[in-house]
Amino acid sequence: MxxxxxxxxxxxxxxxxxxxxxxxxxxxxxxxxxxxxxxxxxxxxxxxxxxxxxxxxxxxxxxxxxxxxxxxxxxxxxxxxxxxxxxxxxxxxxxxxxxxxxxxxxxxxxxxxxxxxxxxxxxxxxxxxxxxxxxxxxxxxxxxxxxxxxxxxxxxxxxxxxxxxxxxxxxxxxxxxxxxxxxxxxxxxxxxxxxxxxxxxxxxxxxxxxxxxxxxxxxxxxxxxxxxxxxxxxxxxxxxxxxxxxxxxxxxxxxxxxxxxxxxxxxxSTLGLAWNLKRVPEFLVQRAMLERQFAEARLDLEGCNHHPTRLQALQTLLQHEVEAFGAIMGEWRSLQTDRFEAARKQIADTWENSEVRRRLAHLEESLRTQRKRVRLLRLQSV
Ligand SMILES: [Zn+2]
Ligand SMILES: [Zn+2]
Incomplete structure (x- = not known):
């Protein structure tokens, strides 16, 4: 039992x-x-x-x-x-x-x-x-x-x-x-x-x-x-x-x-009856979705029976995407340090329009574009 x-x-x-x-x-x-x-x-x-x-x-x-x-x-x-x-x-x-x-x-x-x-x-x-x-x-x-x-x-x-x-x-x-x-x-x-x-x-x-x-x-x-x-x-x-x-x-x-x-x-919250509404930054949402796609793409490649040459090409493409992802994540981490510094120097209010924000938006866009590329890559592997 x-x-x-x-x-x-x-x-x-x-x-x-x-x-x-x-x-x-x-x-x-x-x-x-x-x-x-x-x-x-x-x-x-x-x-x-x-x-x-x-x-x-x-x-x-x-x-x-x-x-x-x-x-x-x-x-x-x-x-x-x-x-x-x-x-x-x-x-x-x-x-x-x-x-x-x-x-x-x-x-x-x-x-x-x-x-x-x-x-x-x-x-x-x-x-x-x-x-x-x-x-x-x-x-x-x-x-x-x-x-x-x-x-x-x-x-x-x-x-x-x-x-x-x-x-x-x-x-x-x-x-x-x-x-x-x-x-x-x-x-x-x-x-x-x-x-x-x-x-x-x-x-x-x-x-x-x-x-x-x-x-x-x-x-x-x-x-x-x-x-x-x-x-x-x-x-x-x-x-x-x-x-x-x-x-x-x-x-x-x-x-x-x-x-x-x-x-x-x-x-x-607009009436002042609720506050401190917590939202997950869009970058983290995109990161989670992309990590999920990488895992699926790896499974796709393991399960497909393409010609070895084509399989090798797809695996190389995926490896490039993983490396690009690593580079974006590295940049994002250094951006977090800059952001922390800005807050520490009490210039957070001007941060909204700052260079840091522009770079973050750019990184978010990079992840979105990458998700499209990985989706296309997965289509090729089926
Ligand atoms: Zn719950
Ligand atoms: Zn539950």
Missing amino acids: TDVVRGFANSPLNWPAIIMFGLTHGLVLTLLPWYALTHDFSLAAWIGAAFFMGATGMSITAGYHRLWSHRAYEAHWLVRLPLMLFGAMSLQNSTLIWASLHRVHHKNVDHVDLDPYSIRRGFWFAHMGWMLRDYPSAELDLSNVRDLEKDPLLAFQHKHYLGLALFMNIGMPLLVGAAFGDAWGFLLLGGLLRIVLNHHFTFFINSAAHWWGRRPYTIENSARDNDLISLVTFGEGYHNYHHLFQWDYRNGIRWWQFDPTKWLIYGC
Whole structure:
């Protein structure tokens, strides 16, 4: 019997989670269709459900994930308060517990025993299975979220989580629904249906986003970029990028990539409600993609059965590209020293227009051009 199977058999069932998921899924499959067939939902109830869906979804992505788990930016309490409240409404545990497990996931990604929702234990385990038993891999140790405990809002949420979650999921929809004359409609759509959808959409990030999609930045782990998953996860589908550059407040870094969480955070920053937004320099992004392409090109050449002369020519070309890359990296490193010097001499404000910036832009362009050349080289080797 393997360790994994032994772990399955020995770990006790997590009854609170089983009852919670059983209730929400059971009621969505029975009570909701019965009510829909015998009553009419008001338009207000549908709009309310869409609002609660967005608010809880973004509280997980902009709040639990990017703000608190990764400290990718800082925010005013006027932003943190609703993120904390709607985060409790999303019924995914307190921020401290969520962030603690998520930090462990990043640290030990893909490790069978140490990643709490390791995809190596299968799609179902990564999606929901990990919560249905008290597995040692998800044992709580809040020592990695001491920084978050200092936030009184998060300490309050952790202490009063159950009361907050019940009020936000039952009390709130009933109260708002009563104001619009459709308390049951609000509870069933904005409460029940929204919980089940929001749960699965979030869980897809641990399952589908580690299973299905492209890996343009790194193959060191199983995380994938997937545009479709981004559509239902408020931009979290660019998970390959995220696992390499987890401190970036963006997940979808290109203008065409659907990442409403990034737009929300940026929008807050323009109002002065968020600051210190962390972005990975474009040069490092290009470097990661190029390194990834080199690895692929080497594999292509190993696997192709060209004539030895042609293979030799392609290998020489690739070697030239690797050497050119090394030269660019050398120049970039010396540029970093110049940049540091400029900052030290407190001329950072004039640095924007300086020679250093011009050279950096030139190096970024060199990497882009090189990526095109390596792509062409790979086309020749197939
Ligand atoms: Zn992940
Ligand atoms: Zn993350």
